[in-house]
Amino acid sequence: MSASFASALSAARDAAAAQHYPQGALYVVATPIGNLADITLRALHVLQLADAVACEDTRHTQALLRAYGIDKASAQCMAVHQHNEAEAAQAVVQRLQRGERVAYVSDAGTPGVSDPGARLVAAVQAAGLRALPLPGASSVTAALSVAGALAAGPAAHQPLAGGFLFAGFLPTRSAERHAAVQALAAEHRCTVLLEAPHRITELAAALEPLGDRPVTLAREITKQFEEIATLPARTLADWLQAEGTSRTRGEFVVVVHPAPAPEGDASPATTAGLRALRLLLAELPVKTAVRLAAEISGAPRNTLYDAALAMKKENGREDDAG
Structure with missing residues (x-):
């Protein structure tokens, strides 16, 4: 642990300890998506306070906690991931029924959206127990904030539809993916996709039929080699290949900008x-x-x-x- 995080733990106690943290509750805690400094003070305090930490990968989470100077015994860390979430949720519920505080974290970002956690929260609520959110880092909102994709249209009579659609990962089978992209072509809202590095080239090829539709690629958000670029859909593959293989590394958030509303489309x-x-x-x-x-x-x-x-x-x- 660095001296800076020692100061952060002290600041977390000063800033967050006065709040009430009920026992027998699940705390859904957002963690950094790449930069350790993006942890919140309240998250640090709750991770210290928790009787147990449920997580996707116990080794990853133990390393994260140690980086902040938080020590949890192996028995205090519970694996709750996509392959065992339904069964593991019952073990979490039993702890909560005993009056313990349990923090749940995914490997990075906000749990329960694209990462595991939704089934766990549903099980906790079905048992009549509380699930409390601790907001923080999110790759989706981080990418949206710099994409400029939610601005109104240039013409007063063609305002773009508000809000955005979170579609997550598109289907991996080519026919299903093609159908999903066809649906995107007619979508007047901004659409946010996620993609893994080994499939980003395939996604770029699938989006090429969108032509001049702007797309923002956000790669390795908050990390050392972060890159964010907005360019026409038809040029995505060329951009990815321009630096050899370096641009196909890391996790991607892909923001497909809204399709312009056609003339006379207003209600x-x-x-x-x-x-x-x-x-x-x-x-x-x-x-x-x-x-x-x-x-x-x-x-x-x-x-x-x-x-x-x-x-x-x-x-x-x-x-x-x-």
């Missing part, structure tokens, strides 16, 4: 809202105009707000958006 409510918005903006501040247009038409307020900003930019108006 009747949105069309009416945009029409009212243009009239209201001539006399009212943006927020007031958006609120009234949404009330009149029933169109989504976020869509109208993005459209209002685009309209002001088109008209060259620089007055306050408030």
Whole structure:
């Protein structure tokens, strides 16, 4: 353990110890996705406090805990992974019923989303026990935050659908993967995929039919050789091969940007809202105009707000958006 993490343990006690941590509860703890410094103070405190730590790989987790200066006996570490999760969950439930605090961590990131943990949480809740989240590192939200894929469309009458779709790993069989990519081609939301290094070249080839659709590749997020690039889908394979084999190493998050909405695709409510918005903006501040247009038409307020900003930019108006 480095001196910096010794300080972190002390800071964790100072910052988090005053909070109540009930006994007989499962603590679902996010861990770093590559950079040890991305652990939260509350996670450090709970990992110290826990009577047992359930995890995907006990050897990996023991090494992680030792890096932070947290010592757990072998009997305090429980293997709960995709191959034994249903059975191992019952052993966790028994510990919780005895009043123990159990922390669950995956090998990296937030458990229960793409990694194991969902069955464990379901079993705990079915037994009438509590599962408490300790948020932290997530490769999905980290990649989204720098992809710029959730921005509104350039034209006020073509706002992109809000939110994003998390699709995880696409099917490995070629026919199923082809069908999944065809579905992506028509998806107007941003889509987030995960991929392993030995299959990233195949995924790039599968996405090539998306043509000029922007795709963000985030490789080795938070690690020493992190690379993030946004480029047309048709060029993904060339980008991966440009540096020999180095760019095909490491875990990938792949953000497929939204498909642009076709002309005339707006709902009747949105069309009416945009029409009212243009009239209201001539006399009212943006927020007031958006609120009234949404009330009149029933169109989504976020869509109208993005459209209002685009309209002001088109008209060259620089007055306050408030």
